[in-house]
Amino acid sequence: MLKEIRFENILNYLKNNDIAEIEKMSKDLKISLTTLRRDLSELEIENKIVKLHGGAKLVKEKLISEDFLENKLQTNVEEKKQLAQIANRKIKANTTLFLDAGSNPYFLAKIIDPSLNLTIVTNSIINVQELVKNGHQKIYLLGGKFTDVTGAILGYEAIEALKNYAFDLSFVGVNAVDDQGNVYTTSSDHAQIKIEIIKHSSKAFGLADSSKLHSKSFYKFTTIKDLEIIS
Template structure:
């Protein structure tokens, strides 16, 4: 049995239970203690369990609430820079792209060079400022209601405008990805924008650093089948 399968079996066994003794876990699942201890150490590092003296406890996925944009761009900066660079490598010259609001989209806008001659649509004022600073000329900002917490443009006007666009690539902010691969954002208003963008894009990518994994948020808008995760 490969490690990932074994660790999934361990987590499924622990769900819904209180503290389980390590020896009990080993006996019930027929996993040698040495192998089990290595798996438990890795699962604790992934924030999925809590190791206790002689036992282990399943850690329920935390629920993610929306935080202010100014705070989010200071969190997990190295990971977000890495995600931005991976996303940029997927963009071809002369592409039409959508860059979503949020901190991961912001890092794409911040690092995206103008020599690709792109057509860029975004629903974030912060993205526009970075793109213009980098020399991009064909930048379009959706109209609608400005949301102070995330810096996003949302609402009816934005949705109506999106219906007129076709994108080669779309890069969407993700607030959480649960264990089953469902992808979340924090409100129906944010979700409506993302769903419309996915419908009008040839390729859609979700941007998620490690703090978003195995967690949930308020509104489910996609899964790993409908968009690719970076």
């Protein structure tokens, strides 16, 4: 049996059993104990299951609600810095970028090299502050309604302004990514901005630390087909 099929069978089995004993799973799925233990170890590395003593259980998707930006800037900081380093390596000189609001794009804004001669558009005041502090010259801030919870600029004016841009790269904040590859944010207002950013980008990346994975939120705005997730 192909590994991919075994993985699918194991995950489906665990969906129907809160906690499954490994020996019973082996018999029911007709997978040898040695192979099953190896498969469960791989699935645990992928954060899809949790191995227990003599058993296993599924990692269930979380439902993520919005939190204040100042709180998100204090959580998973080291991981967000690592994500920023990965994203930063994708940026080439003399290109046009969009940096979304949110804690993950903010940590990227802190480290982008000003000598790359970039044109940067954002809907986040704190992104602008970091970019100016680091010496970037060509920075554009979208107009629109300021949202104090997320620090984002949203609304009709921002969406209309985005229609005039063509971005080489964009880095989009996401609130959740589920196991089917759907990508979520917490409101339709945030979603409409992100949809427009992706639409006007040659390549769009979503920045998602581990707290965003295996999760859902209020509003699905794209899938991993159109937004490559850096996690």
